[in-house]
Structures are given as C-alpha cells and as structure tokens.
Amino acid sequence: MQEHSISANNFEQCQKCAICTTVCPVLANNELYPGPKQAGPDGERYRMKNPVFYQETLKYCMNCKRCEVACPSGVKIGDMIQSAKLEYGKRSHIIRDTTLASTDLVGPMASAFAPVANLALSMKPVKAVLDATIGVSKHRTMPKYSSQTFESWFKKNAAAKQDGFRNHISYYHGCYANFNYPQLGKDFVAVMNALGYGVHLLDKEECCGVAMISAGMKKQATKKAQHNVKVIGEAVAAGRKVVTVSTSCTLTIRDEYPHLLGVDNSAVRDNVVLVEKFLWQALSAENVKLVWKEDYKARAAYHVPCHQEVLGWSNFTIELLQMIPGMELTVLDSHCCGIGGTYGFKKENYETSQKIGQPLFDSIKAADPDFVACECETCKWQIEMSTGYAVKNPISILAEALDLEKTMEANR
C-alpha cells in the first residue's frame, strides 16, 4: 500500500475496524494468540512507549499476512508483528529453529546423504526423538531431499547451451528447487528454453531468508539479504530479469528485505518477478508463442498461497492455466493451508496448523481434482500430507501441457 503515515508500516492509518481479526487463521484456531489487531497496531502503541509491553505470544503469528490483504486502510499489520518479533522476541527452541531456518546449510548435508536422510526422517523412532528433543512435530511428513541438487544438474546438463538463445533471464531457484525437488527447476529450464529464453544462475544465490526471519535470526537473514541484493543487482546490470518460482522467496526479496531487515533493494525490486507474471507479460506482448500438446487433459484445482495473495498476482497464474486446452480449472476458496513455512513443523503449532488447513482440505476433497495447482512449496507439503492429492507448481503443469519441441521451433 501507499504510505500515508509518518510512522512505519502505516501505523496511524488503523481505524480499529478489526476486519483483520476476522480473517486471521491463527486466531480462529489458537486462543493463546492475541490476534492481528492486538499483536499489530494496538500492541505497537504500547511497545512504542516501552518494549516491556512486548508479548511472547506474538510467536504464534505465522506471517501469512492475510490481515494485510484484508486491511482496507493499508496498515502493514504483518510487518509490524514480524518487526516486533525480530526486535524484542526471545528465541526459544534455538537448535530446532536454527535447523529449520538454515535451509541452505542443512540442504547440502541432507542432499549428500539423501537416501539415508530421507529414510531416517520417515522413521517413527527418529521422528519421536526429534519431537521429544528439539520439538519438531512427529506427526509431520518431513520433506524429502534429492541426492543431486538442481545446481549440480544444471551445471552438468544445461549450462553450456544457455548462451545460444535469443533472450536471457536469470533464475532464482530457491532452496526447495535446489535441495528438495530439482524437477521444478528442470521444468522451469525446459519451459523457458522452449520459449527462447536462456536461463542463467545468479553468482551463488543464497536462501532468501524467509525462515530465518520467522525464527528471529535477524543478523543471519540480513547477511543473506545483502548478498542476494548484490548478486541480483549484477544480473539486473547485465540487463536480465530475475525470474522466480516460489511465492515466499519472491515476497521476501521484494518486500521483506526493506520492510523487516532494512536492506535497500530499490535498485533490483521491480526486476524480481514470479515466472507466471513474467510469462503472462511475454505472451501479452506477443514475444513468445505456445504450442500445446493435442491430447493433454486435466482437472486442476488452484490454491492461491497466502504470499501470492500478498503479491497480488494470482490472476496471472489463473489466466496461464486457463490457456491450456483440455484444462478444467477450479479456483478454490481463499483459505490458508496452515503450514506457514516452518510454522507447522513446530510441535506446539502442529494442531493449530492442521485445524487452519481443514476448510481447504475439505474443499480440495469436494472438488476431487486430478491434482492441485499451487506455486508454494510448503503449501505443497501440507496439502499432499493432509489430503493425499498431488500438488503441482504451475510451471510444471505448463511443462507437461506444452509440446516443448514444437514450442521451441515456434520461438526460434
């Protein structure tokens, strides 16, 4: 929203209408949480006076930012709560939170021993130990790690031919595509190449830091932010857009860096764009052509991730998916899935997390699609674990529905 205030986060625009309270998924399911109005602008008024008024129960905020999307006055309620947590919050469960948050530290180790790590993390006794010792919920299906990272696949199999294309973009793949699900990165490269775009990696991207921010690790997150702004800046200086596949990484890089970490990203912000918006714009400018498979048929239900609601770009995804002949698309009612990144992995949040997601799980089951379409990797874990329905990133759906060879010829 536009800044209309002299205080940070549009603080004095709050009219006390309390609509944020009605949309908070946590408040509806966990009575320990004071809710966005109290945790945000109401509490801020006291914290400004004296930090002693900081409440530790702000830790129950999952940073979905549905309060900000609902606020008719542009108050950055979520930013206010996150800033207070970073400023005043005490860190409990240090080992667990650091482990969950340090995705690009844990990722390489887990990838190196992927078969062992995946097996261990799926075993009941191991999960019971993690639950009892560091507080990772034993009820949770842990993410799988891939033995080959996306980056190493890319360097071996794709990097050499990228200079041969007409146009060029840089790709911020994020930790999930790199360590957990390289197929997403491979699908991205396949689609972009078919459309005539050479794909280039940044000069060593680091984790966007979203999980560190929610774990209260401000110093570490700030270092990641400064590094990423620098390497993204180099790509932008070379005339390239930096295209992303994860809604949370995108929101973090574009908005959380300046709002929460005080890292100036103004030189690069507008050049960081989610692939669905990028493709929609390329198509609408008639820069690219798509050739679809003739026999593709699917019934998909699109779940808008909370951070996509904050970015405000879900209609690009909807229009892209609707372009696919043979696609029958349902847009699911707007509900949070309950995972909130690392939030739902924490023992104390497991029950709340599943309760929050229940209306979404029910609506998916009622729609009974072939699969769920969704841009967010942690929504994917949550929905797959809780409903049994497969979740596909829209770029992977495009990779399946496009005749990639004919598309490549059409864009030569």
Place this chain on the structure above:
Amino acid sequence: MRYDAVIIGAGIAGTTAAEALLAKGLRCALVAQGRSKSNPDLNALVARGLALYLGDEVLSGDIVEGRVVALHTQKLEDVALVADNYILASGKFFSRGIVADMDRVYEPIFGLDVEYDADRSNWFNADFAADQKFLSFGVKNYGQGKVAHEGVVLSNLFAAGEVLEGICSLDSAEKIAASAAEAVSNIK
C-alpha cells in the same frame, strides 16, 4: 489484463455491481484495498468467475477523449487493467474514495468533478447530531452514476455508492445497492 468490466471497491456498491455484471455474463475484475465489513466474504463472487485483486490499490486511470482506457495499480506495476467499462465504488473519506484537503475536496484516482462547498467553514456543523454537510460531498452525478472529468461526461466510467454526491454511510444498504444497480444499467 483485459476484462469486459473492472469494478473499484468491495463494499456494498462494488459487490452489488460485480454480482449484476457477472449475471450479465461479463468477464469482470474487482480491485479493492481490503475487505469491507459490509461484505467480507468474496469467495462466492470468485467462484462465479470474478478476477479478484484484493489488497491492491488503483493509483491512477488514463482518460483519453472522454473514455477511461486503462487503470494502473500498485501491485500490478507495469501491467495495466483494461476494460470496456469501469465502475467506481471506492467509497468516501474512510476509504479515500474522496479526499479532503484543507482547501479542497477531490477524487484521487481520475480527478473527477466533485460537488462540494468551496467555503470550508460550511463543511461541518459544530452540533454533532445535526446534518453534516461534508457527508453529502462526492463525485458529481450526471444521472445514473454518469460522471465527468473536467466538465466532459465520460462514456464508460460509472460511479456507485458513497463516492457519489448525496450518498453517505448513514444511508441504508438498499439505497447504496440501488445506486450500484443504476450505474450497472449503463452497461449493456
């Protein structure tokens, strides 16, 4: 983004207009800064095909030869919203559909012609319970929600609800909804 109609505002007027336009079979989008207490659940409209831009803000509208040709929003950045017709249901002072400065009252998106008293001392009455003149200020209504920009009545932008002169939050939901129905009646 291209639509048959774009509606600005998600209050009673905006959602009433959206429902009516969807019922005509038009492809509609609705942009709103946030949810309105009068109609907080927008899922039913999305299920009927409404493209919802919630938590976004229309910053400006381009007017060429008496027609609105594009809207620019904060979050869509370099992508414009383009439609055959537009409904302005952005509310009054609370939602900044109408803005009052020290010396003037204006409509911030398009700069539409606004009806208000030039003498600021007449804007409000010290008797709190008496009629407050500022509540009647709003975009000048040329009939059925037709509005003007610099004296020229626009052919494809229609205002509904509190943004209009003579309608305010003290009016009944029925009156506000009726103004939305009038605005929509301009669109075939």
